[in-house]
Amino acid sequence: MNVSKLSKEDFKSFVSGLIESEQTVVGVQTKGERFAFGPLTSADDLRLDYDVTILPPKKYLLPQTETLLTYELPCQYKSQFDDRQMILLGAHPYDVVAISQMDMLFSQDEYDNHYMKRRNNTTIIACDVVTPSQNVFASSMGTATVKDGYDILLTDIGDAYVVDAATEKGKALLQGVAGIAQASPDDLAARQAVWDKNAVELNKHPLACKPSDLPELLEKSYDHPVWEEKAQVCFSCGSCNTTCPTCYCFDVQDDVEWDLSGGRRRRAWDGCLLTNFATVAGDHNFRKARADRFRHRLYRKGKYVPSKIGGQIACVGCGRCITACIPDIANPVAIYNTLAEEVASVSSK
Numbered sequence: 135m136n137v138s139k140l141s142k143e144d145f146k147s148f149v150s151g152l153i154e155s156e157q158t159v160v161g162v163q164t165k166g167e168r169f170a171f172g173p174l175t176s177a178d179d180l181r182l183d184y185d186v187t188i189l190p191p192k193k194y195l196l197p198q199t200e201t202l203l204t205y206e207l208p209c210q211y212k213s214q215f216d217d218r219q220m221i222l223l224g225a226h227p228y229d230v231v232a233i234s235q236m237d238m239l240f241s242q243d244e245y246d247n248h249y250m251k252r253r254n255n256t257t258i259i260a261c262d263v264v265t266p267s268q269n270v271f272a273s274s275m276g277t278a279t280v281k282d283g284y285d286i287l288l289t290d291i292g293d294a295y296v297v298d299a300a301t302e303k304g305k306a307l308l309q310g311v312a313g314i315a316q317a318s319p320d321d322l323a324a325r326q327a328v329w330d331k332n333a334v335e336l337n338k339h340p341l342a343c344k345p346s347d348l349p350e351l352l353e354k355s356y357d358h359p360v361w362e363e364k365a366q367v368c369f370s371c372g373s374c375n376t377t378c379p380t381c382y383c384f385d386v387q388d389d390v391e392w393d394l395s396g397g398r399r400r401r402a403w404d405g406c407l408l409t410n411f412a413t414v415a416g417d418h419n420f421r422k423a424r425a426d427r428f429r430h431r432l433y434r435k436g437k438y439v440p441s442k443i444g445g446q447i448a449c450v451g452c453g454r455c456i457t458a459c460i461p462d463i464a465n466p467v468a469i470y471n472t473l474a475e476e477v478a479s480v481s482s483k
């Protein structure tokens with residue numbers, strides 16, 4: 135019985151049981167007038183009808199800051215790992231895709247033990263979108279619905295959830311849950327209706343080309359004036375990076391004790407729009423111009439990262455960067471559509 139149905143009342147009891155277990159439960163809750171992932175202490179606080187969270191759930195897999203190791207001189211060091219078992223409750227499909235992309239990036243080449251340990255200790259209970267956010271364009275990016283990357287997927291069908299357990303971890307979590315029953319053909323049809331609707335309607339900013347066309351489009355657009363034009367009003371604040379579920383750059387620093395007896399090595403989120411992101415030894419900044427940094431972000435999403443993860447575009451259409459950008463220049467669709475129009479008009483001449 136992989137696909138089941140659980141009434142909303144029984145689901146609440148299930149969540150209360152999770153909260154009482156040994157695991158840390160992180161779920162979506164209100165934060166002022168918006169929503170955020172945070173530690174869940176009551177099932178009443180969970181909001182699976184949210185539109186979008188301020189920050190993506192990646193903050194629980196790749197925290198804003200973390201200590202990687204501590205050391206004592208002359209040469210003793212100890213890696214620091216977060217061993218908590220965690221349940222991530224309420225990730226939307228586009229965020230599930232973003233996590234799957236990070237899993238690929240952190241497990242290839244230089245295997246990242248800190249990320250992967252946390253990831254392997256995490257059970258993802260995803261949920262289909264109920265309320266589209268004002269800037270979502272997941273339909274354009276093929277991420278409005280998802281077929282893998284989660285342990286359990288919940289679909290709200292009115293008075294109940296269709297509950298799809300995709301992994302052994304997910305099935306184990308549902309063992310013995312009160313009220314759980316096999317989903318009927320009608321329940322599955324109701325779920326399909328939600329998927330069909332979301333695949334079309336989560337599209338506030340339609341992309342004018344196929345996502346798979348983006349690498350070639352960017353290949354032709356390196357010297358396009360849009361980079362300079364948009365960058366003129368960019369604050370270099372990095373909000374488009376920090377709110378993005380697929381941005382994963384970090385900076386590593388050593389904090390050394392004043393008497394040189396030891397210290398700790400920590401990492402913190404970094405962002406390619408920040409002025410000193412590309413500053414290296416000798417104070418040389420190889421992306422000093424704002425336009426270069428602005429262009430780099432769009433190339434990362436549409437060309438550089440896809441070449442590392444089998445062609446997947448590293449923008450999942452969550453729309454968070456659009457909401458976060460005060461001068462309203464971060465919308466990837468607006469830029470890609472400008473480039474697509476230009477290339478189309480050149481090739482039609």
Ligand code: SF4
Pocket residue numbers: 374377378379380381435448449450451452453454455456466
């Ligand atoms: S680039 Fe913007 S829309 Fe795309 S995944 Fe990142 S924050 Fe979301």
Ligand code: SF4
Pocket residue numbers: 367368369370371372373374375407458459460461462463464
């Ligand atoms: S959020 Fe907007 S202003 Fe801030 S760095 Fe990104 S593009 Fe520039």
